[in-house]
Amino acid sequence: MREISRPLDQGLMKLRNMINDMRILVRKTLESAYSDKATAKRVREMSNELLFLMDEVSDFAVQLMARYQPVATDLREIKSAIQVAYDFSRIGRYAANISETYSMMPGEGCDTSMLQDMFRIVFEMVDEAGRAYVEKDLALAEKVRRRDDEVDGLYAECIKQLIQMGGKIDIKCLLSLALTLRYLERIADHAVYIADSTIYTITGRK
Amino acid sequence: MEICDLNVWYGGNHVLKNINLKIPKNVIFAIMGPSGCGKSTLLRAMNRLLELNPTAKVSGQVMVDGINIYSDKIDVTWVRRQFGMVFQIPNPFPHLSIYDNVAIGPKLNGLTKSKSELDQLVRWALEKAYLWDEVKDDLRRPAAALSGGQQQRLCIARAIALKPRIILMDEPTANLDPVAAMKIEELMLELKEDYTIVIVTHNPQQAARVSDYVAFLYLGELVEVGETSQVFTRPINKLTEKYVVGRIG
Amino acid sequence: MSFRKIKERIMLGLIAILALLSAVPIFAIIFSVYFEGMKHVSLSFLIDLPPPPIGDKAGGIGPALAGSLILIALALAIGGTIGFFTGLFLSEFSHTKLAQQTQMILQIMVEFPTIIVGLFAYTVLVLPLKRFNALAGAFALAIVIIPYIALNVKEAYKSISFTLKEAAFSLGLSAPTAYLRVLLGAAKSGVLTALLIGMAKAAGETAPLLFTILGSTFTYFAGLDQPIHAIPLLIYNFALSPYERWHQVAWGASAVLLTIILTIFLVSRMIIRGART
Numbered sequence: 241m242r243e244i245s246r247p248l249d250q251g252l253m254k255l256r257n258m259i260n261d262m263r264i265l266v267r268k269t270l271e272s273a274y275s276d277k278a279t280a281k282r283v284r285e286m287s288n289e290l291l292f293l294m295d296e297v298s299d300f301a302v303q304l305m306a307r308y309q310p311v312a313t314d315l316r317e318i319k320s321a322i323q324v325a326y327d328f329s330r331i332g333r334y335a336a337n338i339s340e341t342y343s344m345m346p347g348e349g350c351d352t353s354m355l356q357d358m359f360r361i362v363f364e365m366v367d368e369a370g371r372a373y374v375e376k377d378l379a380l381a382e383k384v385r386r387r388d389d390e391v392d393g394l395y396a397e398c399i400k401q402l403i404q405m406g407g408k409i410d411i412k413c414l415l416s417l418a419l420t421l422r423y424l425e426r427i428a429d430h431a432v433y434i435a436d437s438t439i440y441t442i443t444g445r446k
Numbered sequence: 447m448e449i450c451d452l453n454v455w456y457g458g459n460h461v462l463k464n465i466n467l468k469i470p471k472n473v474i475f476a477i478m479g480p481s482g483c484g485k486s487t488l489l490r491a492m493n494r495l496l497e498l499n500p501t502a503k504v505s506g507q508v509m510v511d512g513i514n515i516y517s518d519k520i521d522v523t524w525v526r527r528q529f530g531m532v533f534q535i536p537n538p539f540p541h542l543s544i545y546d547n548v549a550i551g552p553k554l555n556g557l558t559k560s561k562s563e564l565d566q567l568v569r570w571a572l573e574k575a576y577l578w579d580e581v582k583d584d585l586r587r588p589a590a591a592l593s594g595g596q597q598q599r600l601c602i603a604r605a606i607a608l609k610p611r612i613i614l615m616d617e618p619t620a621n622l623d624p625v626a627a628m629k630i631e632e633l634m635l636e637l638k639e640d641y642t643i644v645i646v647t648h649n650p651q652q653a654a655r656v657s658d659y660v661a662f663l664y665l666g667e668l669v670e671v672g673e674t675s676q677v678f679t680r681p682i683n684k685l686t687e688k689y690v691v692g693r694i695g
Numbered sequence: 696m697s698f699r700k701i702k703e704r705i706m707l708g709l710i711a712i713l714a715l716l717s718a719v720p721i722f723a724i725i726f727s728v729y730f731e732g733m734k735h736v737s738l739s740f741l742i743d744l745p746p747p748p749i750g751d752k753a754g755g756i757g758p759a760l761a762g763s764l765i766l767i768a769l770a771l772a773i774g775g776t777i778g779f780f781t782g783l784f785l786s787e788f789s790h791t792k793l794a795q796q797t798q799m800i801l802q803i804m805v806e807f808p809t810i811i812v813g814l815f816a817y818t819v820l821v822l823p824l825k826r827f828n829a830l831a832g833a834f835a836l837a838i839v840i841i842p843y844i845a846l847n848v849k850e851a852y853k854s855i856s857f858t859l860k861e862a863a864f865s866l867g868l869s870a871p872t873a874y875l876r877v878l879l880g881a882a883k884s885g886v887l888t889a890l891l892i893g894m895a896k897a898a899g900e901t902a903p904l905l906f907t908i909l910g911s912t913f914t915y916f917a918g919l920d921q922p923i924h925a926i927p928l929l930i931y932n933f934a935l936s937p938y939e940r941w942h943q944v945a946w947g948a949s950a951v952l953l954t955i956i957l958t959i960f961l962v963s964r965m966i967i968r969g970a971r972t
Contacts, residue, residue: 244694244695540859
């Protein structure tokens with residue numbers, strides 16, 4: 241039995257490259273949003289770039305469907321690519337939100353250390369989900385799914401802390417911490433969606 | 447219809463191996479696979495048309511409404527009348543008129559009692575095959591004067607004029623242009639209301655478009671059978687996957 | 696013009712001349728037969744009894760023409776029926792040993808000296824009846840034409856596409872119905888041609904008639920168990936006779952026979968051409 245290489249294969253390769261570009265850009269966006277408070281504008285630009293890439297991916301995916309009427313794994317991969325591109329673009333948007341929130345945070349007397357764990361986990365999830373998708377790694381995708389609970393627990397705990405701190409800290413500080421937590425939690429959700437798409441691509445199950 | 451442990455040999459060539467299939471009523475059941483996989487043979491084993499090939503040998507059972515058509519007590523002409531068959535090349539009888547092509551089956555089988563009854567049957571079959579409006583003005587024209595797509599619809603009319611239980615189609619659109627092919631596919635969906643249709647195709651896209659169930663045949667073996675929606679989104683077998691996405695064929 | 700092209704022209708010219716040369720005999724025959732024969736042919740020539748061998752009396756080939764027509768019809772009825780079914784058998788059961796052996800025998804029969812066929816008819820139909828008779832002649836002619844008809848009918852049925860046969864059988868017809876009432880129509884022109892070839896053969900054969908019908912030169916058809924005459928036999932007898940008047944009748948008969956055979960040939964060509972378009 242000889243396997244035939246098909247024109248669709250080149251299209252799928254291009255699609256994978258586009259998703260991989262988005263994956264790398266998302267990591268960079270997220271990193272900059274958290275570590276570098278001076279570049280809110282730069283992060284916003286990257287987020288827009290991701291939005292643009294998402295459009296490109298979905299246009300190209302639709303074109304592949306129209307041209308080749310893909311079925312089975314091909315069809316699942318293309319459908320997932322559209323979703324994953326959307327998830328990446330959402331993550332980019334939340335990253336931009338985070339960096340904007342930071343810029344309105346008072347320069348002194350606002351302790352952001354409580355975000356550290358949360359960010360580390362969420363960043364890892366995004367990184368792992370992206371890798372799992374690109375490398376078609378089922379085990380890694382399932383790991384990302386499991387970490388969702390971890391994020392949810394941490395989120396609840398942090399909110400409780402914030403409520404306790406209540407009147408003791410600056411209201412601007414409180415607000416930006418709460419918002420950032422919320423954004424991070426949403427990003428974790430999208431990382432899980434990416435893991436879901438990965439599992440669907442590989443197995444056909446939701 | 448149910449096929450149990452069907453084996454077919456051509457001479458010493460084992461071309462169908464232990465086929466087991468259940469085909470529900472009023473569905474379009476597609477059999478797909480690369481050329482030479484035995485799908486046309488399987489179709490011809492269903493109505494015993496395979497016996498025209500003197501080297502073919504069959505074992506196993508094909509049950510139609512509880513009757514094993516390979517039983518010694520069953521008359522082969524009766525079996526064939528239970529099926530209408532449509533072939534890959536539109537093959538109306540070229541020396542007969544449009545009318546006679548449809549009428550000859552019922553006439554020679556003595557299905558109608560009078561000329562007017564036969565006329566009615568011919569009209570009914572042509573209407574069912576979406577051909578009546580195009581040919582009603584001159585039913586005496588030779589069938590060979592029709593276009594390829596019309597000829598194929600005439601063959602469908604010829605098949606259903608026998609009022610069969612099941613319609614067998616052997617790559618019915620392989621020799622038609624896309625528009626004519628689409629008409630046939632549309633017609634199949636219409637005919638599904640009254641008949642069970644078994645279609646053989648080497649075009650997985652066609653199976654995906656028209657069928658409710660699909661079987662994948664490879665080198666004489668049944669690899670996968672399932673609902674079309676499942677087979678084309680998440681086939682279970684790796685070989686089926688490779689075939690439907692076009693990696694083998 | 697290059698040398699190569701000149702060479703090519705010369706070769707082509709040579710081939711054309713040779714091709715024309717091979718056609719010369721046939722046209723020469725047709726021309727001489729009609730040139731010598733047609734001056735004797737008239738309506739009464741076709742009907743009348745032959746003239747006496749001496750003198751200038753008018754006369755014709757009436758008994759021989761009538762006899763030939765009867766013999767052709769009889770031979771075709773016998774040989775056509777047997778040949779047709781044999782051909783059908785050869786085509787549709789070609790995988791059987793019997794068919795393969797039959798085919799071989801028929802191919803030998805085509806090459807068989809027809810005079811021996813006449814001798815055979817003589818022993819089985821003339822000796823027991825103690826009389827030369829029309830039936831023996833028809834029988835001999837039938838045997839002669841059977842292989843031609845069978846082999847051509849076989850080709851006619853073989854030429855029907857397999858998918859058309861499948862279509863006929865898919866309608867749930869029995870084999871006789873399928874072959875005779877549906878597929879015969881599709882093989883029509885081939886079968887007709889086969890019968891015409893048999894007819895032409897029967898019309899032109901002399902040798903099988905020598906020992907079977909005697910040649911009732913001066914009497915018309917008198918019954919199947921009686922002697923009968925035929926044009927080829929008349930030509931043979933009269934041409935060998937020493938009488939100038941009979942030689943003339945033989946020429947006229949030749950023209951008539953040639954006309955019959957050319958007509959059959961043209962009709963079959965037309966059928967074949969009609970089937971193609």
